[in-house]
Amino acid sequence: MARVGLSGARLALAGAELADEVGFEQVTVSALARHFGVQVASLYSHVRNSDDLKARIATVALTELADQAAAALAGRAGRDALHALADVYRDYARAHPGRYAATRHTAAASVLGEQYVAAGRRHSELVRAVLRGYDLGEPAQTDAVRLLGSTIHGYITLELAGSFSHSEPSAGESWPRIIDALDTLLRSWS
Amino acid sequence: MARVGLSGARLALAGAELADEVGFEQVTVSALARHFGVQVASLYSHVRNSDDLKARIATVALTELADQAAAALAGRAGRDALHALADVYRDYARAHPGRYAATRHTAAASVLGEQYVAAGRRHSELVRAVLRGYDLGEPAQTDAVRLLGSTIHGYITLELAGSFSHSEPSAGESWPRIIDALDTLLRSWS
DNA sequence: GTGATTGCCTAAAGGCTTTAGGCAAATCAG
DNA sequence: CTGATTTGCCTAAAGCCTTTAGGCAATCAC
Numbered sequence: 001m002a003r004v005g006l007s008g009a010r011l012a013l014a015g016a017e018l019a020d021e022v023g024f025e026q027v028t029v030s031a032l033a034r035h036f037g038v039q040v041a042s043l044y045s046h047v048r049n050s051d052d053l054k055a056r057i058a059t060v061a062l063t064e065l066a067d068q069a070a071a072a073l074a075g076r077a078g079r080d081a082l083h084a085l086a087d088v089y090r091d092y093a094r095a096h097p098g099r100y101a102a103t104r105h106t107a108a109a110s111v112l113g114e115q116y117v118a119a120g121r122r123h124s125e126l127v128r129a130v131l132r133g134y135d136l137g138e139p140a141q142t143d144a145v146r147l148l149g150s151t152i153h154g155y156i157t158l159e160l161a162g163s164f165s166h167s168e169p170s171a172g173e174s175w176p177r178i179i180d181a182l183d184t185l186l187r188s189w190s
Numbered sequence: 191m192a193r194v195g196l197s198g199a200r201l202a203l204a205g206a207e208l209a210d211e212v213g214f215e216q217v218t219v220s221a222l223a224r225h226f227g228v229q230v231a232s233l234y235s236h237v238r239n240s241d242d243l244k245a246r247i248a249t250v251a252l253t254e255l256a257d258q259a260a261a262a263l264a265g266r267a268g269r270d271a272l273h274a275l276a277d278v279y280r281d282y283a284r285a286h287p288g289r290y291a292a293t294r295h296t297a298a299a300s301v302l303g304e305q306y307v308a309a310g311r312r313h314s315e316l317v318r319a320v321l322r323g324y325d326l327g328e329p330a331q332t333d334a335v336r337l338l339g340s341t342i343h344g345y346i347t348l349e350l351a352g353s354f355s356h357s358e359p360s361a362g363e364s365w366p367r368i369i370d371a372l373d374t375l376l377r378s379w380s
Numbered sequence: 381g382t383g384a385t386t387g388c389c390t391a392a393a394g395g396c397t398t399t400a401g402g403c404a405a406a407t408c409a410g
Numbered sequence: 411c412t413g414a415t416t417t418g419c420c421t422a423a424a425g426c427c428t429t430t431a432g433g434c435a436a437t438c439a440c
Contacts, residue, residue, distance in 0.1 A: 041419080142358070154342070
């Protein structure tokens with residue numbers, strides 16, 4: 001029996017790719033086994049169960065996204081940084097819808113904890129870094145973190161769901177104007 | 191064999207309640223059959239399949255939500271209307287998390303179409319009604335519809351996922367301030 | 381009442397998850 | 411290089427969910 005060379009990390013990677021192809025919710029231990037041309041039970045040596053697999057995929061995605069966000073923010077501040085951060089999220093979600101969906105699989109926190117939570121913290125810190133350009137005190141800064149997170153995540157979710165497909169202007173046109181509006185808002189936050 | 195009195199509508203209702211109890215994704219034809227103390231196959235006379243059931247639940251929820259929104263907006267305008275609308279969504283989601291999740295089950299559109307789409311249109315119209323208080327032209331109005339939808343839906347999603355639970359201030363305190371910020375923003379939309 | 385309809389049932393096949401236990405391939409000790 | 415150990419993938423099997431097909435009985439129309 002030739003060995004395929006499975007491992008937790010490879011399964012997480014392949015699972016992430018599969019998620020982008022068929023949707024995060026459709027990622028199943030069985031489908032992944034088929035992909036490797038291997039018996040289903042074989043995967044259970046590398047992954048505790050279906051939830052564990054999904055948590056690993058979520059962690060891969062959340063970490064990738066944090067890496068890209070950090071790279072995009074390097075050397076930017078203010079409005080510029082806000083657009084860069086927002087675009088990274090939106091572009092990532094459009095390029096990798098399954099992975100993006102995985103990042104919101106919060107059950108991952110209770111299953112894997114450590115790495116997932118760490119990646120989550122990196123995201124928070126990046127948002128706060130952007131907000132440093134706007135001179136907000138507490139609790140305004142936390143409110144602003146929540147506003148940005150909500151709007152960016154909400155827009156991406158609705159766009160991916162097709163909610164903006166049947167009307168003008170295109171989703172791509174509204175986006176920068178909405179981010180600009182947020183910039184203006186932050187600049188004059190009471 | 192005593193008849194329980196099943197019907198498409200009763201299944202949708204019971205399914206909605208079940209969704210609030212165990213989560214929309216966990217609503218299953220089997221679970222619903224258990225709830226009625228009936229054989230699984232019996233439900234398939236009233237519901238085409240699992241997707242059809244979920245689409246019916248989604249339609250129930252989206253319609254309920256539109257009803258409540260319409261009632262809340264009666265006699266209000268401007269900032270007042272904005273808060274009322276936003277609160278209806280958030281309160282509904284907190285009271286009925288499963289139903290709220292169902293409203294975002296966009297596959298429903300392709301399965302049931304008609305009623306679901308009609309309810310969706312009612313929501314759009316309600317948002318535009320609120321925006322009438324802000325004097326926006328096109329494409330600003332569409333941008334604003336998307337901004338409101340994104341922020342409100344995003345906030346609710348993140349709050350329900352527990353993203354705001356581990357920091358101060360409470361999710362309930364940030365909410366009105368964020369809606370107020372949106373009001374300010376709309377008032378000065380370029 | 382009788383006949384037609386409709387509601388719920390039994391049966392069965394197919395898919396996903398998960399556990400238990402086994403053989404063989406890779407790896408390591410000496 | 412050989413033998414021992416670990417590790418990877420396998421077969422088998424049980425449990426739950428979905429969906430279809432076909433049947434009997436309760437209910438309704440007249």
